[in-house]
Amino acid sequence: MYVxxxxxxxxxxxxxxxxxxxxxxxxxTFRVYASNLVPGMLQTREYATGLLRSITTFQGTPxxxxxxxxxxxNRSRVVVEGDHRFxxxxxxxxxxxxVCDPPDMAGQxxxxxxxxxxxxxxxxxxxxxxxxxxxxxEAFYAFDEDVVAVETLTAEINIESPDEIRTYLKxxxxxxxLAVHGPDAGALIAKAINSFG
Numbered sequence: 001m002y003v004x005x006x007x008x009x010x011x012x013x014x015x016x017x018x019x020x021x022x023x024x025x026x027x028x029t030f031r032v033y034a035s036n037l038v039p040g041m042l043q044t045r046e047y048a049t050g051l052l053r054s055i056t057t058f059q060g061t062p063x064x065x066x067x068x069x070x071x072x073x074n075r076s077r078v079v080v081e082g083d084h085r086f087x088x089x090x091x092x093x094x095x096x097x098x099v100c101d102p103p104d105m106a107g108q109x110x111x112x113x114x115x116x117x118x119x120x121x122x123x124x125x126x127x128x129x130x131x132x133x134x135x136x137x138e139a140f141y142a143f144d145e146d147v148v149a150v151e152t153l154t155a156e157i158n159i160e161s162p163d164e165i166r167t168y169l170k171x172x173x174x175x176x177x178l179a180v181h182g183p184d185a186g187a188l189i190a191k192a193i194n195s196f197g
Contacts, residue, residue, distance in 0.1 A: 001158045012064030017071035031142040032088045041076040047108040050100030086121045092128040095192035102196040109193045124179030125188045134174040
C-alpha cells in the first residue's frame with residue numbers, strides 16, 4: 001500500500017503514531033535500516049521535536065509537533081517494555097546529520113550509546129568508508145516477517161508481499177555484514193559526539 005505523507009499527516013502527525021502502537025506492541029522482532037535519520041524508536045524528545053518540526057514545515061501540514069512527539073515517545077516504550085528484540089542498522093552519516101541543536105544532537109548520540117547496551121538491542125553502524133556490497137537504500141522498518149514499511153520523501157510504502165519482504169530481509173542481512181557493532185560502533189558514535197562539541 002502506497003500512501004502519501006500529506007494524506008497520512010493531513011490532520012497532523014500525532015494520530016499516525018497512535019495508530020501504529022498496536023503494530024509496535026505485537027511485533028517481536030524489529031529490523032530497521034536507517035540511511036538518513038536515527039530510527040524513530042531510538043529518538044530523544046529533542047531530536048524528535050527537531051525532526052517533526054522540520055517535517056511539518058516542509059509538508060505544510062497541521063502543527064501538532066508537541067503532541068506528536070509525546071505519541072512517538074509513548075510508542076517507543078516497546079524498546080524497554082515487553083518482549084521485543086531490535087536489530088538496527090544506521091549509516092555513519094546518520095550520526096552527524098544535525099536535526100536539532102548541537103548539544104541536543106550530542107544528547108541523542110549519548111542515548112544511542114546507552115540503549116545499545118540493552119540485551120534486546122543490537123545497533124550496528126555502517127562506516128562511511130566501508131567497501132559497499134549493498135548500496136545505501138531508503139529507510140525501512142521490518143515488523144517481524146509480516147510487513148515492511150519503506151519511507152520515501154513523498155510516501156510510506158507498506159509491503160506485505162512475501163517475496164518482497166524476503167528481498168528486504170536479504171538486504172538487511174547484507175547491510176548487517178557491512179556494519180560494525182559493540183565497541184567499534186561505540187567508537188564511531190563517540191567520534192560523532194565530539195564533533196558536536
